[in-house]
Amino acid sequence: MAVTLADVAARARVSTATVSRVLNGNYPVAESTRARVLRAVTDLEYVVNGPASALAAATSDLVGILVNDIADPFFGVLASAVQSEVSGGSGMPTAGGAGTRTGDGSTRHYPGPPNQLVRTDEKLAVVCNTGGCPERELTYLTLLQRQRASAVVLTGGAVEDAVHAEAVAAALTRLAGAGTRVVLCGRPPVTSGVDGRRPEAGPAPQARATVEHSHAGTASHVAASAPQHMPSQHAPSQLVTLAFDNRGGARRLTEHLVSLGHRNIGYVAGPPGRTTTRHRLEGHRAALATHGIPDPAHRTVHGAYDRAAGYDATQELLRRDASLTAIVAANDTAALGVCAALRDRGLRIPGDVSVAGFDDLPFSADAAPALTTVRLPLQEAGARAGRLAMGREASPPGEVATIRGELMVRASTSVPYS
Amino acid sequence: MAVTLADVAARARVSTATVSRVLNGNYPVAESTRARVLRAVTDLEYVVNGPASALAAATSDLVGILVNDIADPFFGVLASAVQSEVSGGSGMPTAGGAGTRTGDGSTRHYPGPPNQLVRTDEKLAVVCNTGGCPERELTYLTLLQRQRASAVVLTGGAVEDAVHAEAVAAALTRLAGAGTRVVLCGRPPVTSGVDGRRPEAGPAPQARATVEHSHAGTASHVAASAPQHMPSQHAPSQLVTLAFDNRGGARRLTEHLVSLGHRNIGYVAGPPGRTTTRHRLEGHRAALATHGIPDPAHRTVHGAYDRAAGYDATQELLRRDASLTAIVAANDTAALGVCAALRDRGLRIPGDVSVAGFDDLPFSADAAPALTTVRLPLQEAGARAGRLAMGREASPPGEVATIRGELMVRASTSVPYS
DNA sequence: CTGTTAGCGCTTTCAT
DNA sequence: ATGAAAGCGCTAACAG
Numbered sequence: 118m119a120v121t122l123a124d125v126a127a128r129a130r131v132s133t134a135t136v137s138r139v140l141n142g143n144y145p146v147a148e149s150t151r152a153r154v155l156r157a158v159t160d161l162e163y164v165v166n167g168p169a170s171a172l173a174a175a176t177s178d179l180v181g182i183l184v185n186d187i188a189d190p191f192f193g194v195l196a197s198a199v200q201s202e203v204s205g206g207s208g209m210p211t212a213g214g215a216g217t218r219t220g221d222g223s224t225r226h227y228p229g230p231p232n233q234l235v236r237t238d239e240k241l242a243v244v245c246n247t248g249g250c251p252e253r254e255l256t257y258l259t260l261l262q263r264q265r266a267s268a269v270v271l272t273g274g275a276v277e278d279a280v281h282a283e284a285v286a287a288a289l290t291r292l293a294g295a296g297t298r299v300v301l302c303g304r305p306p307v308t309s310g311v312d313g314r315r316p317e318a319g320p321a322p323q324a325r326a327t328v329e330h331s332h333a334g335t336a337s338h339v340a341a342s343a344p345q346h347m348p349s350q351h352a353p354s355q356l357v358t359l360a361f362d363n364r365g366g367a368r369r370l371t372e373h374l375v376s377l378g379h380r381n382i383g384y385v386a387g388p389p390g391r392t393t394t395r396h397r398l399e400g401h402r403a404a405l406a407t408h409g410i411p412d413p414a415h416r417t418v419h420g421a422y423d424r425a426a427g428y429d430a431t432q433e434l435l436r437r438d439a440s441l442t443a444i445v446a447a448n449d450t451a452a453l454g455v456c457a458a459l460r461d462r463g464l465r466i467p468g469d470v471s472v473a474g475f476d477d478l479p480f481s482a483d484a485a486p487a488l489t490t491v492r493l494p495l496q497e498a499g500a501r502a503g504r505l506a507m508g509r510e511a512s513p514p515g516e517v518a519t520i521r522g523e524l525m526v527r528a529s530t531s532v533p534y535s
Numbered sequence: 536m537a538v539t540l541a542d543v544a545a546r547a548r549v550s551t552a553t554v555s556r557v558l559n560g561n562y563p564v565a566e567s568t569r570a571r572v573l574r575a576v577t578d579l580e581y582v583v584n585g586p587a588s589a590l591a592a593a594t595s596d597l598v599g600i601l602v603n604d605i606a607d608p609f610f611g612v613l614a615s616a617v618q619s620e621v622s623g624g625s626g627m628p629t630a631g632g633a634g635t636r637t638g639d640g641s642t643r644h645y646p647g648p649p650n651q652l653v654r655t656d657e658k659l660a661v662v663c664n665t666g667g668c669p670e671r672e673l674t675y676l677t678l679l680q681r682q683r684a685s686a687v688v689l690t691g692g693a694v695e696d697a698v699h700a701e702a703v704a705a706a707l708t709r710l711a712g713a714g715t716r717v718v719l720c721g722r723p724p725v726t727s728g729v730d731g732r733r734p735e736a737g738p739a740p741q742a743r744a745t746v747e748h749s750h751a752g753t754a755s756h757v758a759a760s761a762p763q764h765m766p767s768q769h770a771p772s773q774l775v776t777l778a779f780d781n782r783g784g785a786r787r788l789t790e791h792l793v794s795l796g797h798r799n800i801g802y803v804a805g806p807p808g809r810t811t812t813r814h815r816l817e818g819h820r821a822a823l824a825t826h827g828i829p830d831p832a833h834r835t836v837h838g839a840y841d842r843a844a845g846y847d848a849t850q851e852l853l854r855r856d857a858s859l860t861a862i863v864a865a866n867d868t869a870a871l872g873v874c875a876a877l878r879d880r881g882l883r884i885p886g887d888v889s890v891a892g893f894d895d896l897p898f899s900a901d902a903a904p905a906l907t908t909v910r911l912p913l914q915e916a917g918a919r920a921g922r923l924a925m926g927r928e929a930s931p932p933g934e935v936a937t938i939r940g941e942l943m944v945r946a947s948t949s950v951p952y953s
Numbered sequence: 954c955t956g957t958t959a960g961c962g963c964t965t966t967c968a969t
Numbered sequence: 970a971t972g973a974a975a976g977c978g979c980t981a982a983c984a985g
Contacts (some may be wrong), residue, residue: 119713121978132956137980147954162709167681168589169978172961177586179682187662188615188897193606200605200664204671241678243661244605246618253622260659263585264597291580295537424901457901479606483842483875485903539962550972555964565970587962590977 120161129157140165171265176296180240180506181261183254185273187246189422189450190478191495195272195303196244198499203242203268203507240267240507249388251281258288261297268298268506272499274393275304282308293355301358302502303493305392306517357505358517359498363393363475366491366522367400368407370473371445373489373524375408377532379443379471382410383434384417385427385455387447394419397447397475422447427454435462442470442533449474449481449490456484456529467531477525486528493522538579547575558583589683594714598658598924599679601672603691605664607840607868608896609913613690613721614662616917621660621686621925658685658925667806669699676706679715686716686924690917692811693722711773719776720920721911723810724935775923775930777916777938781811781893784909784940785818786825788891789863791907791942793826795950797861797889800828801852802835803845803873805865812837815865815893840865845872853880860888860951867892867899867908874902874947885949895943904946911940 126133131150138144139154146154157163171177180203184192245257254271261269269292275282286307293299301307374382384401387394398417405412415437420426427446431454434441444459446452452474456466464470466486474481477492498520504510544551549568556562557572564572575581589595598621602610663675672689679687687710693700704725711717719725792800802819805812816835823830833855838844845864849872852859862877864870870892874884882888884904892899895910916938922928 119978122980123978133979134957134981135955138955141980145954150954164677164709164713165681166590166683166978167678168586168595168683169961170980171586172584172590172963173978173980175961175980177682178678181661186615187605187618188608188611190606190608190611193608193611197604197606197664197666201666204674241663241675241682243599243663245659245661246615248615248619256622257659259582260585260596263583264595264659265584265586291582424897453898453901456903460903479842480871480898483871485874485878537962540964541962551963552965552973553971556971559964563970568970584962587977588964590961590979591963591965593964593977 119166120163121166122163125154125157125161125163128161129154175265176267177265178240179261179264179266180242181257181266181269182242182244183247183257183269183271184244185247185249186422187244190480191422191448191450191476192272194478194495195499195502198496199270199272199302199503199506200242200244202500202503203240242503249276249391251276251278251285255281255284255288258285258292262288262292262295265295266292266297268300268508270300270302270502270506271304272302272502273304274391274396277390277392277395289356297355298506298508299356300502300505301356301360302498303359303361303393303495305360305396306358307356356516357512359502359505359513360517360519361393361493361498362519362521363396364400364403366475366493366524367397367445368404369400369522369524370475370489370491371401371404372407373526374443374445374471374473374530375404375410377471377530379533380410381438381440381442382416383431383438383441383444385430385434385444385446385451386417386419387422387451389419394447401445416441420451422451424450424454424457427451428458429454431455431458432462443472443530444470445473447475449476449478449488452481452488452490452529453484456488467529471530471533473530475522482527484529489527489530490525491522492525494520537584538581539584540581543572543575543579543581546579547572593683594685595683596658597679597682597684598660599675599684599687600660600662601665601675601687601689602662603665603667604840605662608898609840609866609868609894610690612896612913613917613920616914617688617690617720617921617924618660618662620918620921621658660921667694667809669694669696669703673699673702673706676703676710680706680710680713683713684710684715686718686926688718688720688920688924689722690720690920691722692809692814695808695810695813707774715773716924716926717774718920718923719774719778720916721777721779721811721913723778723814724776725774774934776935777920777923777931778935779811779911779916780937780939781814782818782821784893784911784942785815785863786822787818787940787942788893788907788909789819789822790825791944792861792863792889792891792948793822793828795889795948797951798828799856799858799860800834801849801856801859801862803848803852803862803864803869804835804837805840805869807837812865819863834859838869840869842868842872842875845869846876847872849873849876850880861885861890861948862888863891865893867894867896867906870899870906870908870947871902874906885947889948889951891948893940900945902947907945907948908943909940910943912938 122133122136126136129136131154135146135150136154139146139151167177182196182199184196186192247254247257289299289307384398386398402412418430418433420430431444434444444455446455452472455472459466459470466472474488474490477490481488481490501510505512540551540554544554547554549572553564553568554572557564557569585595600614600617602614604610665672665675707717707725802816804816820830836848836851838848849862852862862873864873870890873890877884877888884890892906892908895908899906899908919928923930
């Protein structure tokens, strides 16, 4: 049906091998021959058969990017950065450094193909929306393995269910073992089988056993405790992690509030059972503990990472304790909901109640009032993850790097009762 | 290296054909045999080789979703909706109707496979970020064709360059011809070579020649001039379009402002040379014209569809004409920038200046003040596009459906000088 | 520098 | 109901 390599070969009066060679540009071919082949290619509107070449070459040019919620700018920014790095470094102007292409070590040793129809040096970056659903995460991982993806980038926090963690760890190991490069971005390192290997453990609120690493001393050192993902011989660094220092960021944020004089601080946490939620909450509590401030359970309310959750949580928080002088949200989006709820109750920000978020998404600086938050270098992290996925950058020592967030003090926080 | 069908067959003591049959569930297999095979599959952790099966079956389970900017919630919401429809209808709870699966007409005639490792009935929805760059759009289209994608969904406005339009039309025709279902969502129908074939035409404000179709009495007739993409025999309705009525929405929005008494209205347009930009601007002007309100060119400023552009455009607009009592932005994101700029100048919204946006993104209702805008049913449109891509819904008559936007009057607009 | 020739792993008639 | 065998279109040695 479709035009094949053989058709092109016939028209160019050469062998299929030759056509393949000029298309891949990885082997010397006479200039005249090349021209003839290229001519045939365009004449026939030939388009490489991906599956066929993937089958023969045992690898495809697919790079998968898994995100929890594609409609959330947090992931949008991350994914965008990864993608622009993966597919040629051009992409959005937003992507900052565009010249990444210059010194690349691709296989393009010989003059490249002419038109859209041919180029093989670029990867197809695709983003997969898991919707925060563990099963879909697994499904995508499998699907990507099916496609023999050349790399997979997992973004965002992980679910803390032991069974699921085990399953993901297994999937990642398979992937890595199959030669797919795996990069974790904004997600803690894989620690398979750390918490006791109880396959039937269930949601296990106890699963937190292994958490207190990576923040003791001061910041971004990786805890030396439990043996990590164990690159079991056949995976030389096929699995690297770029984690966000959520705990540290949250701690600094709450300390900022405390230093302003706040004592009654409400916390709008993310959905329970997720690493990001837990880490940020822990940071918040650590800050309070450090300053000897009690933190009654009723001052924390869990919800989704969205605006509606922030809104609802705020109502609940206010109902439970009207003495609150500040509310910290697990992320900026929820913080916006917090602000909305406060406004609707006729409370002023920060006059009556200070508000803080986390992430520093694009809109946060423009909110009214501008949001105090912790800036996560999403753009940079994504780009780095992209480069790692392309094997264009060396892995960090220990295969794990922790990325710090920066406290951004803006107008939504002030001294209480001001 | 990896486990193959043959390995499974050997372990289950059957032929590869049989294994294939139970995996695809499209052919009767004895229950006992099936069990044995399934057992072998899980024991061996067998994962189908996508490329190989795609090659043999001449089709893959990839569905591509092209977006202009994945970091923009507009596309995020759209993509999310498409995707959750494509990969089993579950996905985000936001997606509303989840039970779509029930009456599907898949090939699953016999009891399906058991675990994550096997399932073949689901598609792999992947989103590709073009960054609004025509070349990348083409690249992705080709890449997807390479992969023999089963469907492709193009979202968002198109670039109005004649050459590029031609190229895209050609690519889509090839795709459709190759059996890939193509769905345009939030983008006008493909009408290659409509506006006079002037390759260097540029933004061409005159290009409006053929626009008023598809919502008047007769609707979706394609301009009769140059021969279109010509579904040349072998493409029965492989290309369907879900367009947004940007012009009508914009007109109603501006009419709302006019009815409030505004006469000096500034307009922050999107990037020139894009259909969405032009249609919205045309709607705005049509409204003014209808009411005999002059619209000097200096009251329109073009920029990107982002917040920064809205901010800058507003400064420029105010510099040019301080008598403005309202500013309409091409989309909500830019409108937020407009608000920020206004606030920074000490102007009150809507007291001094009314502001309106377009799209009604999630955050718009929460802005301060809540944004008057035109609500586009992104969720529904995306879901429908997804169903069309899956062949799970019949095409609209004429292969084109126009989706209207709904005027949402909120707090950011009021009578002037209030 | 170019042609020949095996497969890559799976699907699919065609037999049995 | 199951097996045997012929490709699908391309790549990668290996010869020339």
